[in-house]
Amino acid sequence: MMQLPHDPVVAIVGATGAVGREMLAILEERAFPARSLRLFASPRSAGMRIPFRGGSVVVESLDSGAAIEGIHLALFSAGKGISKEWGPRFREAGTLVVDNSSAFRADPACPLVVPEVNPHALEAVRSPAIIANPNCSTIIALVAVTPLHRALGVERMVAATYQAASGAGAAAMAELESQARAFAAGTPLDTTIFGRQYLFNVFSHNSAVGDDGSNEEERKLLTETRRMWESDAVRVAATCVRVPTLRAHAEAIHLEFARATSEGEIRALLAAAPGVRVVDDRAANRFPEPLDAAGGDDVLVGRIRMDQSVPGARGAALFVCGDQIRKGAALNAIQIAERFLPASSPTRASAPATGAAHAALTAR
Numbered sequence: 225m226m227q228l229p230h231d232p233v234v235a236i237v238g239a240t241g242a243v244g245r246e247m248l249a250i251l252e253e254r255a256f257p258a259r260s261l262r263l264f265a266s267p268r269s270a271g272m273r274i275p276f277r278g279g280s281v282v283v284e285s286l287d288s289g290a291a292i293e294g295i296h297l298a299l300f301s302a303g304k305g306i307s308k309e310w311g312p313r314f315r316e317a318g319t320l321v322v323d324n325s326s327a328f329r330a331d332p333a334c335p336l337v338v339p340e341v342n343p344h345a346l347e348a349v350r351s352p353a354i355i356a357n358p359n360c361s362t363i364i365a366l367v368a369v370t371p372l373h374r375a376l377g378v379e380r381m382v383a384a385t386y387q388a389a390s391g392a393g394a395a396a397m398a399e400l401e402s403q404a405r406a407f408a409a410g411t412p413l414d415t416t417i418f419g420r421q422y423l424f425n426v427f428s429h430n431s432a433v434g435d436d437g438s439n440e441e442e443r444k445l446l447t448e449t450r451r452m453w454e455s456d457a458v459r460v461a462a463t464c465v466r467v468p469t470l471r472a473h474a475e476a477i478h479l480e481f482a483r484a485t486s487e488g489e490i491r492a493l494l495a496a497a498p499g500v501r502v503v504d505d506r507a508a509n510r511f512p513e514p515l516d517a518a519g520g521d522d523v524l525v526g527r528i529r530m531d532q533s534v535p536g537a538r539g540a541a542l543f544v545c546g547d548q549i550r551k552g553a554a555l556n557a558i559q560i561a562e563r564f565l566p567a568s569s570p571t572r573a574s575a576p577a578t579g580a581a582h583a584a585l586t587a588r
């Protein structure tokens with residue numbers, strides 16, 4: 225596996241966006257050992273100064289004049305088109321790229337990775353490459369479900385998502401906030417982003433709907449799960465909708481296993497799972513909520529129960545919440561990057577051992 229220098233030069237592409245700004249915050253929080261930072265965005269943001277480590281960094285325009293040599297690591301979050309155009313250019317300039325868009329998720333040359341799920345997929349990376357971050361709903365679901373899959377063999381997963389405004393970027397969050405202010409003031413609502421009232425509403429996810437009636441977000445849950453679990457056997461069905469929460473997605477997940485299990489076994493597996501925090505207080509009716517997940521690293525898991533509609537004690541149901549700007553995007557990308565730091569680096573991730581995780585996944 226290739227290694228970054230102990231103090232890499234790091235770039236963020238899309239630094240002014242919802243994910244890019246979170247990346248900056250997480251690099252600081254985790255004391256990522258960046259020697260220096262380059263920030264790129266559209267020409268609109270060129271010259272803007274963004275605070276970092278007590279100082280500030282000037283945003284550069286990513287255009288034909290951009291000098292991209294000498295960057296060891298680039299974290300991309302500027303949309304699919306920019307990733308397709310610039311990801312290969314950075315790689316050819318010797319940069320390890322971690323990309324948040326959907327541009328490379330199905331490309332066999334680009335590992336698709338969640339460190340808690342399939343860290344072993346990074347071992348094949350021996351020279352600068354593009355590594356894809358999965359879709360945010362897939363990341364949040366699989367952090368919770370993969371430990372159950374390793375032990376019990378998930379044969380079928382049915383998910384209903386409740387997706388926040390933040391998943392559609394900084395402008396969508398601003399529009400939901402502005403709709404709340406306008407509603408309170410009794411003035412017309414700005415509907416530029418989604419073309420409809422978002423406040424007090426729920427609507428089907430804003431990605432393209434295919435001929436089979438599924439939208440792209442729903443298809444990603446199937447294709448990305450299969451790719452990371454290295455098996456086409458799992459059956460996945462999803463319904464993805466937007467709800468008027470600002471930040472952090474929720475998902476109701478129903479699972480069918482290969483063998484019989486018990487609520488106790490499922491609870492024990494989840495309690496031991498990295499990146500998972502069980503929030504399940506039946507007496508107090510406290511379960512995962514987006515407001516509690518927002519700003520945190522863990523995927524919250526609760527409403528843990530057997531699914532009585534599956535015979536033979538082979539079914540379970542969960543409700544999960546995760547901050548999709550963090551674990552669904554920025555944090556996952558930085559956790560991937562940490563894997564490439566020298567083993568002696570103090571910020572090197574403490575995710576499960578690569579070999580053990582792979583063996584358990586592929587034993588299915």
Ligand SMILES: NC(=O)c1ccc[n+]([C@@H]2O[C@H](COP(=O)([O-])OP(=O)(O)OC[C@H]3O[C@@H](n4cnc5c(N)ncnc54)[C@H](OP(=O)(O)O)[C@@H]3O)[C@@H](O)[C@H]2O)c1
Nearest residue numbers: 238240241242243265266269301302303325391393394553
């Ligand atoms: N939001 C999430 O939870 C989430 C989760 C997973 C993946 N993603 C993916 O991450 C990417 C960014 O999402 P986001 O939510 O952060 O969006 P966002 O808030 O709209 O930010 C978009 C970023 O891209 C930059 N950009 C736009 N056009 C550009 C250009 N021509 N050249 C260079 N930079 C350009 C913007 O710069 P300006 O400010 O200068 O316009 C901004 O920094 C998308 O691919 C998205 O699918 C997002």
